Amino acid sequence: MSPPVSRIASDERLPAQADVVVIGGGVIGVSAAYHLARKGHSVALIEKGHVGAEQSSRNWGWCRQQGRARAEIPLAREALRLWETMQEDAGVDTGFRRTGILFLTKDPQELAAWEQWAAIARELQVHSTVLSPAEVATRVPGNTDKWVGGLHTPSDGRAEPSMAVPALATGARKHGVTIHQRCAARGLETQGGRVSGVATEKGTIRTHAVLLAGGAWSSLFCRRHGIALPVGLVNATACRTTPAPDIMDGALGTDLYCIRRRLDGGFTLALRGRGTVELAPDLFRYARTFWPTYLHRRKGLKLSFGKSFFDQMRRGTRWPLDAPSPFEAERVRDPAPDMSLVNGALAALIAANPTLKDLKIAEAWGGTIDCTPDTIPVISPVGAMPGFFLATGFSGHGFGIGPAAGKLAADVVTGDTPLVDPAAYSHQRLIDGRPLAPVGLF
Numbered sequence: 430m431s432p433p434v435s436r437i438a439s440d441e442r443l444p445a446q447a448d449v450v451v452i453g454g455g456v457i458g459v460s461a462a463y464h465l466a467r468k469g470h471s472v473a474l475i476e477k478g479h480v481g482a483e484q485s486s487r488n489w490g491w492c493r494q495q496g497r498a499r500a501e502i503p504l505a506r507e508a509l510r511l512w513e514t515m516q517e518d519a520g521v522d523t524g525f526r527r528t529g530i531l532f533l534t535k536d537p538q539e540l541a542a543w544e545q546w547a548a549i550a551r552e553l554q555v556h557s558t559v560l561s562p563a564e565v566a567t568r569v570p571g572n573t574d575k576w577v578g579g580l581h582t583p584s585d586g587r588a589e590p591s592m593a594v595p596a597l598a599t600g601a602r603k604h605g606v607t608i609h610q611r612c613a614a615r616g617l618e619t620q621g622g623r624v625s626g627v628a629t630e631k632g633t634i635r636t637h638a639v640l641l642a643g644g645a646w647s648s649l650f651c652r653r654h655g656i657a658l659p660v661g662l663v664n665a666t667a668c669r670t671t672p673a674p675d676i677m678d679g680a681l682g683t684d685l686y687c688i689r690r691r692l693d694g695g696f697t698l699a700l701r702g703r704g705t706v707e708l709a710p711d712l713f714r715y716a717r718t719f720w721p722t723y724l725h726r727r728k729g730l731k732l733s734f735g736k737s738f739f740d741q742m743r744r745g746t747r748w749p750l751d752a753p754s755p756f757e758a759e760r761v762r763d764p765a766p767d768m769s770l771v772n773g774a775l776a777a778l779i780a781a782n783p784t785l786k787d788l789k790i791a792e793a794w795g796g797t798i799d800c801t802p803d804t805i806p807v808i809s810p811v812g813a814m815p816g817f818f819l820a821t822g823f824s825g826h827g828f829g830i831g832p833a834a835g836k837l838a839a840d841v842v843t844g845d846t847p848l849v850d851p852a853a854y855s856h857q858r859l860i861d862g863r864p865l866a867p868v869g870l871f
């Protein structure tokens with residue numbers, strides 16, 4: 430079931446030409462389009478379904494610096510600032526509130542790792558506090574579990590995924606971005622090895638710069654052009670509850686369940702670290718690169734072999750640009766939720782918080798996460814094709830970082846001074862075939 434997402438109108442006419450074409454109307458593509466337009470460039474945003482309908486409206490809504498890999502902390506810090514300024518500029522509520530994020534643990538070793546992380550974060554101007562059991566008790570009154578401690582970042586926040594990306598798109602439009610929904614990009618046109626246009630189902634847009642922010646579809650798009658992008662697809666499940674008593678604001682992560690307070694008074698709820706990996710030919714191709722990450726995360730992962738394996742075989746990679754492409758065949762990717770995870774999450778939440786005993790599930794949904802081997806995104810030019818850029822592979826934590834990742838992508842496309850050092854996000858690191866391991870805490 431798709432969670433509801435606010436709808437925005439499309440621009441009627443596809444432009445014949447644009448300085449930059451952005452493919453993908455999720456948080457990354459919309460934010461990048463916004464920043465490109467603010468720099469004075471003409472921008473067309475192309476979306477095969479509708480804005481925000483895939484991962485960007487299905488996530489938990491956590492805007493988190495906490496626990497990020499060292500390389501991502503500066504970008505996450507900038508993102509929290511940009512959530513505020515972009516929301517104000519759009520004049521439409523994204524649901525963003527700085528209500529803090531709290532993680533709790535029963536494991537002293539995990540707490541020690543959090544202490545080390547907090548010291549690194551402090552060097553990068555992010556202030557997180559390691560909490561004693563007594564301090565935890567004051568933050569989650571009524572919680573009956575025995576915690577050895579917690580990690581709290583008051584400057585972290587939350588936003589409403591069903592509202593946020595359409596609101597940011599309204600802001601992008603104010604600066605001149607044209608938005609084209611139900612308009613799949615089928616592939617790139619090139620001249621002399623450089624990008625010269627984008628072939629869409631509604632015609633071609635001539636351009637010298639294309640930014641692909643296609644989430645779970647980016648790797649397939651790249652393969653059409655012989656460009657390797659190692660990304661594994663993981664189906665995750667989340668749900669929302671009925672309105673809940675006021676046990677906490679903000680977001681709370683435990684060893685089992687994770688909750689985030691919603692504007693409608695309920696929680697967005699899920700089990701931590703769970704998902705189903707879709708086995709597909711691409712994943713076998715990149716197995717060596719992914720192996721360390723798989724070993725690290727396998728406890729929470731199921732493997733699924735079936736439809737997506739054969740879909741990928743059937744699709745091939747060489748579809749013509751003047752006929753319907755695989756992107757038109759699935760307007761909105763809408764995997765079924767795993768109800769065993771939904772029921773398990775509710776049971777764990779109520780067991781630890783008896784005051785929530787009357788809570789019910791109001792809605793559950795699935796979403797497909799695009800995971801790179803080191804769980805760090807790619808925000809980078811593609812060396813093999815001048816004029817082609819990537820902002821993708823956000824590995825389950827791209828929503829909160831989205832406004833700044835879009836700004837960095839815009840800087841990379843235009844060659845301006847980057848918001849933060851983009852070295853950690855290079856495409857090249859993923860294609861030299863070395864095994865890579867995840868580097869964040871969560």
Ligand SMILES: Cc1cc2nc3c(=O)[nH]c(=O)nc-3n(C[C@H](O)[C@H](O)[C@H](O)COP(=O)(O)OP(=O)(O)OC[C@H]3O[C@@H](n4cnc5c(N)ncnc54)[C@H](O)[C@@H]3O)c2cc1C
Nearest residue numbers: 453455457477485488489491614644796823826827828829
């Ligand atoms: C259950 C779940 C929980 C999560 N929780 C969090 C969280 O709490 N915090 C956090 O930071 N992150 C979270 N994430 C991850 C976060 O949602 C994603 O990292 C982020 O939304 C990725 O944004 P995106 O723009 O790259 O991709 P998407 O939002 O998936 O957007 C990509 C868009 O590109 C379009 N597209 C693709 N190919 C084409 C084409 N050829 N032509 C036209 N359009 C195309 C698609 O239709 C889609 O709309 C979660 C994800 C899930 C699934």
